[in-house]
Every structure is written in C-alpha cells, then in structure tokens.
Amino acid sequence: MPATEKELAETIRRISGVDTRKCMKCGKCSGTCPAFGEMDIHPHKFVSMVEKGEIDELMQSKSLWTCLSCFACVERCPRNVEPARLIEAVRLAVIRRQGENYLKADQIPELLDEKLPQQAITSAFRKYSK
C-alpha cells in the first residue's frame, strides 16, 4: 500500500534520525554546500520541505543525486539538524520504492578506478548501496 506523504515524511524523519523542528533556518547548510549550484532544491529548503511533508516533490528532485554526501552541512550545522542525512533518507525512500539497489556490493570491485579517491568510493557506496 503506498504511503501518504505525511507517513512518508515521518518515515524519512525516523530513518534519518533528524528532528527537522530543530532547524532555525540560518542557511549555513546552503552557505556551505559545495554542490549548491547543481541542486534544484537546496539543503535548507530540503529540511523545510521535509518538515512541511512535501516529500513527493523531493523524491523527484535532482538534488538527491547531485548531493555529494560530503557531510559539510552536517559538520557545520549549528543545531545538529544534519540535512545530508535527510537527503540520504529520501534517496533511500526512492530506492526502496523502486525495489532494487542501483549497485550491489560485490559488483563494486570490478567497477573501481584505481585513481578514484577513497572518499568518493565511500560517498558513492553510502549513496547508492542502501
């Protein structure tokens, strides 16, 4: 049974462990974000949309896949809101809805480029393997 947007928002908050109400809307996440330019919905807005329960739009968002999972926003947020975890959670919701993983763990080694920085591998794994 497909969940309502409200239920979905609740699920997002639960799996991310993020309390969106703690956000004081300072915008430091967006001020920090290195992928800001690639995003259609920016980190601060992401938080506010989860808070408002506008999940469907977020699930369509390009930002899900342009977020680098660098966690700069998590690091810098003065209120411990952790926007990147929210983005990750929405991403997960999309993947779950699709019912399959983009990538399986055992497929990774053959795809690895030796020059790929470790951080990128971790980010990618974090992003795609859920």
Next chain:
Amino acid sequence: MYQIEKARLGELFARIAASGELILPVENNGTSQYGTWTPEVEVRLDRLNTVRSAKDCFFPQTENLMGFQMKGKEISIIDQRKPCEPFTVFGVRACDAASFGILDRVFLSEPVDTYYQSRRLAGTIVTLACGEPEETCFCSVFGIDAVKPGGDVSCWLTEDTLFWKSLTEKGDALTEKVKDLLTDGDEAALKAYQEKISAIHEKLPLKNLSLEGFNGDATEALFDRPEWAELSEACIGCGTCTFVCPTCQCYDIRDFDTGHGIQRFRCWDSCMYSDFTKMAGGNPRLTQKERFRQRFMHKLVYYPANNDGIYSCVGCGRCVAKCPISMNIVKVIKTLGVKNHE
C-alpha cells in the same frame, strides 16, 4: 507401647503432617531449628538441642493481638484472633517438655491468655528422649528425667528403632492416626536403651549442681549479696539468654503504625534490656547489675515463691552455651548457692 523402624520415620512424619502442621528440629544453615516438616527438609534428630526452644510453637516471638483500622477520623477495631489449626511438635527434649508446665502456670492461670491457650489446645507434643546430652545440660538438677521425657507421646530413638508411647488423650488420638505404621514395642529393647542413656546422663559435669539456698523465701538472703556485682560485671545487656530460654515468658505490647492503622502486637521482651518494664518514671532497674539479678532471682526465687516452689528453669543449657560472655545461671547457682563451693 509401639515401635517403628528408624528407616520408616519419613512415612511416620508424612502421616502426622497429613493431619496438621508437623514441627520438628530441622537443618538451617548449619544450625538446628524447629521448623515445619516437608519431604524436602533435613530432619535433625541428632541435634535436639535447637537454638531456639520449642516455646516458639506456643508463645511465638511476635504475635498480632489486634488491629485498629483508620479511615479518616474513624477508627475500627479488628479482632485478629483466628482459631488455631491442630499441629504436632516432634522431637521435644524432656527439659523443653517440662518448660510448657512452667509457661502454663503463667499463661493459663486467670486471666487466661487466650492466644497461648488456643495454641496449647491445638498442639500435640511428641517428646524424644535425649540420647546424646551436651556438657551444658543439667535438667536432672530440676528433677527432670531425661530418659522419660513426657509430653503427649514419648519417644526413644535407638540406632535403628523409634519407640512410641502415648501418655495422654491427645497422644492416643495421634497414635490412632499413625497406628497402622507402628508395631508393638519391644519393652526389653527400650529398657536397655533407657539404661544406656541414663548412664551417659550420669556422666554430665553439671549433674551435681545443688539448688540449696534457692527457694521462694530466699529473697532477703540473696538480694543484696555482693557477688551480684562481679557476676554481672561482664554482662553486655543483650537478650540472648532470654530469647533462647524455654521458660522466659516476658513480653512487651507494642503498636506499629502501618500508615492505614495500628497493628498491636506483642513481642518477647528481655529483663536484660534497659527499657524492660519502662514506666512513666523510667526503668525500675537502672543498672545492668539489677537487671541481671532480676533474671536469676526470678528464675530461682520469685517464680518458686508464686508457684509452689517450682523453679523457672529446666536446665536445657541453652543460655550456658549461648551467652556471649559466658555468664549464666550455672555460675549464679554455683556462686550464690549453699553447697557448690568446692
């Protein structure tokens, strides 16, 4: 007179327990105590000299007398007396059995103590002659024959046989219940056993203790004796002697505030305690010497004075064995008596 194989005692106990609680000496963390028989307990007929005496069965250490229930400003009285269920005490030594007579004189004379009386009526006493007395024993001094222990039923336990002899109606009733387990007793064998243990009792170090000089009229002669000071010198004022004694019968009545009402209960008291018989003006016996003296004067002088010369001691030896500082009735008798000076 009947008998039963020692190996079948379990059956006997089970039969007795079927018609009411059976209380007998049982093992308790290395000590021997009167306790309720169940198939699981370890019966200690080899240690009849229990720490606490069989007095507990009729005059427990604490006992609820009545309750006062409070609801707001209303108080109602609750009668907590319950009919006592029949029970049997087994394995009572001659000295302990004799103690009941001493307690009866206190509790059953007018006004009758109904709490004690109901237990006394419900209880059947099965004694067991003591075959292995301790050096602290001196029951013979009070005319008690350890070989004929009395009670409602008297028993003797040899290496392989228990002899059973009913002495009273209560004893007959109990015998009736267990009769099919018993066979007719071998009088000769019993007699041989009695003689054997008589000989052991003859060897006891305290058997020659003389009570001369102690009687109901001895108050003046003994009260101001200077020896009391030395006798009581080391006394720490605990209640050990009193609480292990089978004949001490003093109690205090206390109220316990439960928060919903008052529980009035009685509990053993000890004349060794500084607040014993405390009244508005304080305790009439201000020093430990006076309290110490009270205990032994009561046992050896005051009680006999009011009870046809009967002493309020049965020579069970508990206080002798248990006093933390080894000061006891034997020493008192030896120090103040007429004939005990070697």
Next chain:
Amino acid sequence: MSSLHKIGVFVCWCGSNIAATVDVAAVAEAMRAEPNVVYATDYQYMCSEGGQSRIREAIKEYGLTGVVICSCSPRMHEATFRKAAQSAGLNPYMVEIANIREHCSWIHKDRMDATAKAIVLARTALAKLNLNQPLTAGESNVVKRALVIGGGIAGIQSALDIAEAGYEVDIVEKTPTIGGRMAQLDKTFPTLDCAACILTPKMVDAAQNEKITLYTYSEMESVSGFVGNFTAKIRKKARHVNEDLCTGCGLCQEKCPSRKAKNEFNMGLNTRTAIYIPFAQAIPNVPVIDTEQCIHFKTGKCGLCQMNCSAKAIDFEQQDEIIERQYGAIVVATGFRPISLERFDEFGYSQNPDVVTSLEFERIMNAAGPTKGQLVRPSDGKHPHCIVFVQCVGSRDTSGCGKPYCSKICCMYTAKHAMLVREKYPDVEVHVFYIDVRTPGKNFDEFYRRAVEQYDVDYIKGMVGKVSSHGDKLQVQGSDLIADKQIIIDADMVVLAAAIEPDPEVRKIATMLTASIDTNNFLTEAHPKLRPVESPTAGVFLSGVCQGPKDIPETVAQASAAAAKVIGLLAKDKLKRNPCVAHSDEMLCNGCSACEKVCPYGAISYMDKEFRVPGPKRTEIRRIAVVNEAVCQGCGACTVTCPSGAMDLKGFSTKQIMAEVDAICR
C-alpha cells in the same frame, strides 16, 4: 501530641493554574476527613489579600494550631503565608505548603491522577505539620561593608551606588585596572557616544570615593560565613610597583626593553612592554610587572625600570598579600569574554589575520587602539574595500561547538560597526550575514534600520558556510535564503560576532560563595522574574553579564538594582536567622566528633558536662556536641552522620521526614 492539633487546610485554585487539572474541592473534602483537620476550604487565589485574610480569619475562628496550604511551590509563597499566619498570632513555622502546582497540576494532564496526587501531597504536608514545633528565629549582626567582585561597569556602578548610600565598599578586580570590557569599546549603541567618555568619569569617581577601596590585580582566595557576616580573603597579587610611591609618569614603560608581550587590552593585536599600564586612563594609574616577560625576573639582569624610576617605586621583592575582611553583602560582577573560535574552522579565524572578532574590530576602530583608529587590515595594513560581518558565530548553537543561547548584544554592535565603517569610509562595501536581527530595545530597531536605509549596509538573510583565502582576498561563501542563492563575496576583512560567555573565573567564585550556576556557567538568580538580581544564597547579589548576556544600559540598571538590594540589607542592624538549624540532644550524644567533621561551617563544638547516672557513682562527665545556631546554616549533614540520632534538624527533623515518607507510601 499530634491529637492536640487543630489544623486548617486551604486549597488554592491559582485561577485555573491548579483548578483546571486538580479538583480542588475534592482535595479540600479529602483533607476535611483527615484526623486533626478541623477546617478545610478552597479559594481562587490564596496568595491574594482575600486568600490571606481567609487564613487569618480561620486561625482566629477555629483556633488553628497549624495551617496546610495547597498551592504553588513554597519557594514562591512560603514567606507570604508564614507572614499571614504570624499576623493572626500563629507561629510562622506552623505553616506547611503542599506544592500542588509546579509538582502536580502543571505537569499532569489526567484530572483523576492529578487530584489523587494533590491529596497525597496535602496529606504529606499534614503529616509533617503534625510534628512541627513552633520555631523562633534568632538574630545576627550585619557588617556594614560590601564586597564587589569585578571592576567592570557593573561592579563600578554597584560600588558607587552603595558608597553613595554611605556604606564602605571594596572592589576586587583581577586585572591591573578597573574598567572591564567597556573600556575596550569605541562607541556605544544606539547613541554612538564614546564609551571612554562615559566610563572614565565613573572610574575616577570610584577611585576618588573615600568609601570605596579598590583592590586591583587581586583575586578572591576564599569566602566563608553567611549573610551579614561573610569573611573574605583577597589575594592582592604583587605588582612589583609600590602604589603609594608611583607617580604614574610612565618612564618605566618607555625604558622597558621587553616589548614582545601580547597586549591583552588590544586583544593581542599589538604588543606591550613587560612593565605596563594597560591603557592611558587605567585606574589606578600604576604599572604592573608581567613577571613572565620581565627580563629581570627571567634572568636576574636588566632592572632598567628600577634604575629610571625617580620615585623608587619599583620593588622586585614585593610579595602577594592576603587581606582578610568582613562583609555584610557580596555583589558578583565578574563579566564575560568572547568564546574561543578554535572550533569554527570554516571561518578561518586562526588561519587568517584579516578575520577578526567584533571585539578586535572594536579595538581597530578605536582612536586609542593599535591602529589609532585607522581602519586597516591587520595582515598588511591596507585599507579594506569590502568587509563582511557574520552574526551568530557560536551563538544559538546546540551542536556543542558554541553556546545554545543568544548572546543578545551582537545584532546591535554589528549594526553599529557597519554604520561606523560606512560613515567614516563611504568607499567600503559592507555586508552583514544574519539569521535574525534582534533589536528589542529603546531606539534599537530604528538604529538598525538606519544602518540599512541611511548607510546602505547590505543585510543578507543567510549564513556564511566557508571563508577561504584567495590571494590577498577572503572568499566568503554563504547563502542568501531570500534569493535562494549561494553567493560568494571577495572581501578584505571578515568580522565575526563571536558569542559571549561568562568569565571562567565565575565558577571558582560561585563555589566559594555556594551560589548556584547554570549549565552555561551563568549564575542563577533566586527567581527568574521576581528576584532577578539576587542569588539563591542569601547576601549574594548579581550584577551584569555574570547572570546572563546584557548590554550596557541593562548592566548598569542591574548593577544599581543589586546595589539597592545591598543597601537594603546593610541598612538593617540585625538579621533574622533561619531557625531551621541543627541541635543536639545531650542525653543521646556520644561526643564522638563525627558531626563536627562533616560540618561545613564549623558550627559544632564540644563541651564536657556532668550528668546524673544510675549506679553507685551518681554522676559522670560526658563530652557532648553543642551547635552554634548563629553559624549553622541547616544543611543536615551532621544529622545523618550521627549514629545515635542525637543530632536533629529543626524544621526538617528525622521524624518529620519519616512522617512524610509514611504519608506518601500510605
């Protein structure tokens, strides 16, 4: 004894505060049925005159021997009800409060549960009251002298006001001069008058007032005693300059060859000599030798200052001095400092000298500052063309890097700085990143709007995410939430409005004074609304930022309020003591000294007393404890240490507390 009591029970509705959740009539009815209760009623506001007169009338009409009031916390109105009872002839300590508001109606939602609990709490109070004894408060003298800890504007103002009323005041200041943070400021908002111009006259007043004694370069060593009778030990640290001889000519400073010490007054933006006067208007105008920097102290050589001092004021042998004094009241005015920004790497504060804090910027803009008031970059001395201000750096931060509270003054001083820059240097572009602009104060919002409307300051709703060096520029990356854009500004300077925190010394002071402190190290007030300038510890008052962030006018207002409280206290000749003190039953006391060992006040002493005893020797001498009721503060440590139960606490006796336990568990 308890059966002789006639007790009245009064259940307060507190409007709907209690009555909405607790069935007050049911509480009164339940209490009416309790033994000893002869009267029980409920009323809308027990603390109102109407409520109090009900208590008084009932005491008289029913001959009440005790009163239970079911109401708000005893911390709120216990004194009120005690007074009411006293005016009707009842001993004030025959009043017990059942806290059915804070501890019941306000926290429970279910009416049944709350009512049931209120009844239990009322019964508990009744159970205690049944065992209460009438108590009479003793009296103690008041030392007519006040101590002010901290010589900033808060301390100065408090001291001046107290001295004005005719009482002696001592100021203890840990730095070499009074003046505090305000002396470092350039202009003050919202009037833009010069801080020095309004502060220095007050400093001079304080120095010249004969009722005020200044202990600068001094620290608190210890405080003991109690309200009206504190004993403080003050460590007057060795300046190595004799204050009486020094003329303040400054020659020593000129001659001193050690010139590498960071100048604290200028926030380390420049250096100072080892012997120094912090700033020109310092009071006292006497230098101090920084022994860590002084060549003489390091090597035993040099001594140029001593050689050049015509007044012979330099004294290398000078030692710390401990001054012990009695005080009737103590004002804490320990002030604040900006927090350390080491955990905010994203702003590049530690890497880039052109990223400064607002207090550093204050010094840069100050005519007496390291740049003589010239706005130049600390790195290269060049004139900046673009300045970015960042607000809320470390304030409102629950991540653990900063402080969870709003530092309150940053919005206004940032507006001030922006405005001053734009006024003096119209060529400089000024951007301010803000989360919120908070301007609740007289003429505050007007001031901020002037910055925007008149001075063209660019206020950006958003936060800076990163500051990085690009050549000689600072690249500021931040968000503009209104435009939903990420913006990058190439700035010459970045000014960070760092959060402020109480001076760390306050912890030590609070422990000495047994004054309570909150999780942010701000001193706790006795009541957040009704007693904002008093500490819960009697005789200790709070002034300035040690209690919470505030600006200058608020600080001065609180300083004067604290002074008024001190004056009120010192005006009394005697103080009523707390009668809830320990006392020892001499018939039970073993004289073992355990209570003496745990008493924090040294209130217990011993005496030998002859007692009648049973036995042939009719008396014996026993050692027994005696409590000095003037010194005992009633903590009860002794009562639990005493194995025999000889030591008990009036008002909180063992039997009373056990009766409470019994009543709760009934």
Next chain:
Amino acid sequence: MQRVIEIIKEKAGKLLADGTVDRVIGWKDGEFFYDPTPAVFSAGELENLRYDSFCGANVSKYLIAETKKEGKILALLKPCDTYSFNELVKEHRVDRDKVYVLGIECRGKADINKIRDLGIKGIESIEELPGDELLVHTIYGDKTCKLNDVLLEKCLCCKSKTHVASDDLALTGEPMPEAPKDRFAMVAKLEMMTPDERFEFWRGELSRCIRCNACRNVCPACSCLKCVFDNDASGVASKANADTFEENMFHIIRAFHVAGRCTDCGECSRVCPQHIPLHLLNRKFIKDINEFYGEYQAGADTTSRGPLTDYTPDDVEPSIVMKRGGDQ
C-alpha cells in the same frame, strides 16, 4: 620459653604493685574450659587471670565504662583489639590517659562452635598441646583437633599480628602463623551471584535473627548511649522481628552506622547465637570503601578522618553500583 600468660602476669603484677595501674581487664575462667569471661582484676586477684586459645572476646569496649571510673586500668589487648581501641580513642569514647595498654601475643583463637561442628559433644575439658593442637576430653571419650581447623572467622582472616596501640608488649617471640584466608573472598563470591541468589542467601541467614542485640551490644563501634532502635522517640525503635523486613532494616542500618568505623574485629559473628555471618555485611562496606576511596583500615590510628566523614570532589558516583558485581 616463657608462656604468654606468665609474661602477662609478671608485667601486670609489677604495674599494679608500682601503682601505675589500679586494675587489670582480661579474662577469667568460665564454666567450662572453653568459655572464659571478660573480667576486671585488682591487685591480689591476678591468679584468676587466664589467657589462652579461647580468649577471643575483645575487651576494648569495656574500657568505655572503665575509663569513667577513678584510676588507671591495664588493658590486655590482642593485636586486633588494639584497632577497636584506637577507634574508641578517636571517637572520644575512651580516655587514653586512663588506660595502660599491654599488647599481648595472639596465635589465633578457637571457636567452640567449630569444635562442636566436628561432631565433638559433651566436652568436659580441653588441653592445649604444643604445636597448636587441642586435646578435648568429652563424656564420650577423648578427641583431638588442630587449632588451625577450629579458628574463629576473624582469626582465619587475621588482619594483623602487630599492635597499633600499646604502652608495652607481652610477646614470646615465637614465630607467628600466617592468616590462611582472604577476608574478602566470601564477599566477592556473593557479589558474583545473581541478585536473587544473594537475596535468598541473606534471607536464609537473616531470617534466623532473634533480635537479641548481642551483635550490637558486643560491638566496640556500636557504642551509642542509646541505640536508635531502642529509642522510642527515634521513630524507628523495634524490639523484635515482627516482619521479615525489619531484621534487614536493623542489620543494614547497624552495618551502615559502623561503616568506616568497623575494624572488622568479628565480635558480631562470634557472639551471634544463630551463627549469622554478620561480618559479611561489615566486610562488604570495608571492601567497597577500599575500592572506592582507597585502602582504609579503621583503628589503624587515632586521628585520620573516617571515609564517611570525608570526601574528595572526584569520588565515584553512586551509579557505579550499576556497573559492578554479578549479573542482573
């Protein structure tokens, strides 16, 4: 070699004769060989003084009353008794100036109950043989046993062979036997049990209590003029075990009141007519105190602060209890 009793009598006799002391506190014969009684002797009564393997009683508490009397008393104190003595001096219960302490040698004291537990009944007399052996004459014949096998619990875990307070010593110079047992072994064993097992253990032991107060009255640390449990005004007075809880209450509070003051002299367990191992309560507190606040031996001196009248700002938090011991 001189026997200890001879050295004691010689020294005591001299001190009485030269007027240094007026009285001597020690032990005299009881009814049987194994039950000597604490007693005070004046000059001329010393022949009744005895000292042997059965003089386990700690006489230091009697000094509270004795030092209230005129004159000076000679106290015969075994090494462990001197700890109790120091604690009494520290708590101002005994006037040190009125006591002359003669520290006496101790090779461990016998527990008559342990002899009985060996199945030895009807004891008429006991002889001390060389090599710490006991020859027991009974009405059922002669038996022998080793002193080491029948030592009092306190002697099995002897805490010291050295006197911490003394004006003179009475020693034979013979080598001393070692204490064979770790005094905290049983406490540690209990700690490792589950709470329910511990509860069963203690309920089993404490339910035998008859509230005779022997443990309290013999305890040198329980020196209150009036015990809270005897004081009707205290609100907690209780004369008997009216409920299972009450014996717990009495024993917990008693142990708590002596915590940090108890020298582990073992008198409580020695005198208990019901053989309740009360020392295991005291030793629990001692073990905890040692672990939480550093090794502390009550009575080692007369000036140090006891652990419960002292603190450090970095003391362990009560929540440490949640992290220790056996399974929950």
Next chain:
Amino acid sequence: MSIEETKKEYKPLIVAFCCNWCSYAGADLAGTSRLSYPADVKIIRVPCSCRVNPLFILRAFQRGADGVIIAGCHPGDCHYTSGNYYARRRMTLLFSMLDYLGIERARTRVEWISAAEGVKFSTTMNEFAKTIHELGENKKLEDLRCKELLK
C-alpha cells in the same frame, strides 16, 4: 494472583528526595515549563541531599515504595559547599549494600539536577518511573504489616 488483581494497572510508588536549592527548584522549573512526568513520583523537600538518612530510604521501601531517588546539586555546586559530597559517599555505599543483599539496583538512584535543569528533572523522572514500572512491585523490602490491615 487473582484475575482481578492482574487486571488492575500497576502504579509504582516513587519517592523523590530533592534538595531545596537545586533539585526542588529544578522540579519547580519542570512544572513552570510544563514538562510532564508520571504522577507516581512524589517529592519530599529536604534542605540538602546530605539530609537524606539511609533510614528514610529503607523506611520508604518498608512502607511499600517501589523506587527511591535522591536529587541534589551537582558536585561542587552544593549550597552548603560539601553536603552532596557526603551524600554521594553515603548513597554509593548504601546502594552497593542493597545490591549486595539482592535488592534490584535500579530501585535506587542519585541524580544531580540543578535549579536550571527542569528538562533534566523531567527526563530523569520519566526514565526512573519507566525503570521502576518495568521492575514491578518491590517485594523484597516491603513490610507486609503495612498492607495487612488493608485486607
């Protein structure tokens, strides 16, 4: 246990001793801030945590309390300088002893709660009440006489 009894919802009884200067004020702040905690918690005001006698704790258990919590000023912040330090030692040893006697450790607790920590007061009480609720009735330390007359 009869069906009737099992159906009745178990309401634990929790006694909280709060020092006047910190924790009682903290409880007041919890009230002022409307931070709820179960009504099972009943507070007794004491001047200082050092006023709490082990007797009070045992008494509470004797009378049927299921949990006892002592709350005082943070170490170092005692209004009387050192009271809570003594309380800390006493309670550590007492709790350890109760544990040794087989009493559930979680029935007793000490928390340091300042006047400013209304939130901590409420969370602590919620947590403690939950723990006690899970432990159920205090059977090991109660005095049966206190219930007898209710029958």
